[in-house]
Amino acid sequence: MTAAMLAEAWLAMGANRLRTLLTMLGMVIGVGAVILMLAIGQGTQRQVEASIASMGSNLFIVLSGSTTSGGLRMGSGATPTLTLTDAQAIEELPAVAAVAPSSPGTAQLVYGSNNWSTQVYGTTPAYLAVRDWKLAAGFPFTDSDLRSATRVALLGKTVVDNLFGGEDPVGKTIRIKNSPYVVLGTLAPKGQSLDGRDQDDTVIIPVTTAQRKLFGTQFAGTVRFIMVQAESGEAMPAVEKSMNELLRQRHRIREGTDNDFSVRNLTALANTAAETAQVMSLMLGAIASISLLxxxxxxxxxxxxxxxxxxxxxxxxMAIGARGEDILLQFLLEAIIISVIGCLIGVGLGVGGALLVSTLSGMAVVITVTSILLAFAVAAAIGIFFGWYPARKAAAMKPIDALRYQ
Amino acid sequence: MAELADAVIRIEHLFKEYATDAGPVPVLKDVSVSVASGEFVAVMGPSGSGKSTFMNILGCLDVATTGRYLLDGKDAGTLDGDELARLRNQVIGFVFQGFNLLPRATLEDNVALPLIYRGTPRGERLARAHEMLDKVGLGAYYRSRPNQISGGQQQRVAIARALVTRPRLILADEPTGNLDTATGREIMALFTELNRQDGITIVLVTHEPDIAGHAQRLVRLADGRVIYDGLVEHAQAHHLEKTL
Structure with missing residues (x-):
């Protein structure tokens, strides 16, 4: 019975091929657009999430504050108010997982006949934990390296590529500002940060080495910023509060005076970015859904x-014995077949389009089985929903009126 | 007259009105007719006499305003749409003036169509369709389409479609109205054969005395009433010329 109905529906669709194809085209474009937009939206979302994950979780960054000299207000970090001892004190606070004071600077690196200018981070071994950064090879420097300010370095992937080419850098000696540094290990690649910087274009050395031997500091023991990781997302407000109190106390800041440091919640910023990406993804899907409608x-x-x-x-x-429901089924099947075939072609087009976009523009696209299944479900639902009324209309005809119709 | 026990059709005091803007217009007024199994009845009457409405009610395509209609022992007035559809499918075979074939379907598919609504498997549907097409002399045209054959052949296909369900009753509404005289005669010969050899009851509407002459019995309608019900020969001898 159903097989016969399908054959009939097929016959009816074939009788007016151009019209069937044009009707189908509406579904093809609709489904194709939904698949493509979801792929792009989810790709962007996934990219943002990956960047956030690469940053590390539950992070604060404490920057030394601005200063005003002769009416000129300097930016954050202009006055070196934060010290290594501040960092040690923060580490004692409850719910703080790890603390990494950092002194960044730019330096020229030389290995053999290659040279490369990059960001050099003077920091502590905790930095790797805070940033959730794994080593690709070798091992990290230790607290004893920190105490004795040894000349050791961990290299990011971009630096390795530019200095060493195919050579294994572990154990080799590079020169940073003409001083020899032993490469202890290489960092696993992290890719782009949220603002598009290459996170792998970096070198990590002990903070003490950076302060005493590489860059020097205005005042002994000062650092540019301190990265602080809270034990959990829930603990972040409490950590922020106690950190503020601690630093005001340590820096002897009187009631009613501005902080000489600033605390930024990186995770909150990151979450905003993630939410933005998600909203964008939803909006793309919603706009595409309109074409499906x-x-x-x-x-x-x-x-x-x-x-x-x-x-x-x-x-x-009807005269030869079709019941109302037979007629209903016949027209409903036609609508469903048109929408499902349209959907199949649309899925193919959407997936192809997404791959094309990703090849041509390098944009990240993610095609999930869920989005394809969703498109199918929606197409079938549209076939039933929009086919129902016309089919109902056909089924409700009186046989005699239908037969007399000219 | 029909023996009531074996009546395929039994109509008692049937009235039919159509609602119009000017109020209800009566079309059939107290019609009572019975048709026994195996009869061949011609229904005649001038335009507006109510013969089309009469046929539509006989075919369960329309329902009476009041009165009783028993088809094959079942009271059509008490059945719902689906049950009427089943009755049309199982008891009646229709033959229309305009053939009413599906233009896009092949002849075998056209003939097999009523069996779809019985859930007959495709193989059996086609076998029966072929059998019926052979019977009406169109064995060479299984896969042709209606527009590839003549009007007389199309009406034969329609008859094959009416026969495919092995109905007790064939209702034919001016089946020769669109055909030339010679072809019309061939179609009538086919009806006569079905009636005599297969014992199928036939009720046929026509306005041509020639065509009505193939039947055994004549029912003449005028202004919504039965004005004659009897043997065709009798009517031809006494009334036919007058009432034309």
Whole structure:
């Protein structure tokens, strides 16, 4: 019975091929757009999430504050107010997981005949834990390196590529500002940060080495910023509060005076970015869904025309024994077949389009089975929803009226 | 007259009105007719006499306003749409003036169509369709389409479609109205054969005395009433010329 109905529906669709194809085109474009937009939206979202994960979780960054000299207000970090002892004190606070004071600077690196200018981070071994950064090879420097300010370095992937080419850098000696440094290990690649910087273009050395031997400092023991990791997301507000109190106390800042440091919640910023990406993804999907809706209305329109055109046929079928539900099923099947075939082509087009976009523009795209299944479910639902009214109209005809229709 | 026990059709005091803007218009007024199994009945009457409405009610395509209609022992007035559809499918075979074939379907598919609504498997549907097409002399045209054959052949296909369900009753509404005289005669010969050899009850509407002459019994309608019900020969001898 159903097989016969399918064959009939196929025949009816074949009778007006151009019209069937044009109706289908509405679904093809709708589904294709939804798949493509979801792929791009989810790709962007995934990229943002990966960047956030690469930054480390539950992070604060404490910057030394601005200063005003002769009416000129300097930016954050202009006055070196934070010290290594501040960092040690923060580490004692409850719910603080790790603390990494950092002194960054730019330096020229030389190995053999290659040289490369990059960001050199003077920091502590805790930095790797805070940033959730693994080593690709070798081992990290230790607290004893920190105490004795040894000349050792960990190299980011970009630096390795530029200095060493294919050579294994572990154990080799490079020169930073003409002083020899032993390469202890290489860092696993992290890719781009949220603002598009290459996180792998970096060298990590002990903070004490950076302060005493590489860059020097205005005042002994000062650092540019301190990265602080809280034990959990829930602990972050408490950590922020106690950190503020601690630093004001340590820096002897009187009531009513501005801080000479600033605490930024990196995770909150990152979450905002993630939410933005998610909203964008949803919006793309929503806009594409409108074209799917328009496709559905197209199906309804054509089915209504088809029902009117085939009134006499409906009458004949009823006269020879078709029940209302047989007629209903026949027209509903036609609508569903059109929308499902349209959906199949649309999925193919959407997936192809997404791959093309990713190849041409390098944009990240993510095609999930869920989005394809969703498109199918929506297409079938649209077929049923928009096919129902015309089919109902056909089924509700009185046999005698349908048969007399000219 | 029909023996009531074996009546395929039994109509008692049937009235039919159509609602119009000017109020209800009566079309059939107290019609009572019975048709026994195996009869061949011609229904005649001038335009507006109510013969089309009469046929539509006989075919369960329309329902009476009041009165009783028993088809094959079942009271059509008490059945819902689905049950009427089943009755049309199982008891009646229709033949229309305009053939009413599906233009896009092949002849075998056209003939097999009523069996779809019984859930008959495709193989059996086609076998029965072929059998019926052979019977009406169109064995060479299984896969042709209606527009590839003549009007007379199309009406034969329609008859094959009416026969495919092995109905007790064939209702034919001016089956020769769109055909030339010679072809019309061939179609009538086919009806006569079905009636005599297969014992199928036939009720046929026509306005041509020639065509009505193939039947055994004549029911003449005028202004919504039965004005004659009897043997065709009798009517031809006494009334036919007058009432034309």
């Amino acid at each position: 328009v496709g559905g209305i197209g199906i309804m329109n054509i089915m209504l025309v088809s029902v009117t055109e085939r009134t006499r046929e409906i009458g004949i079928r």
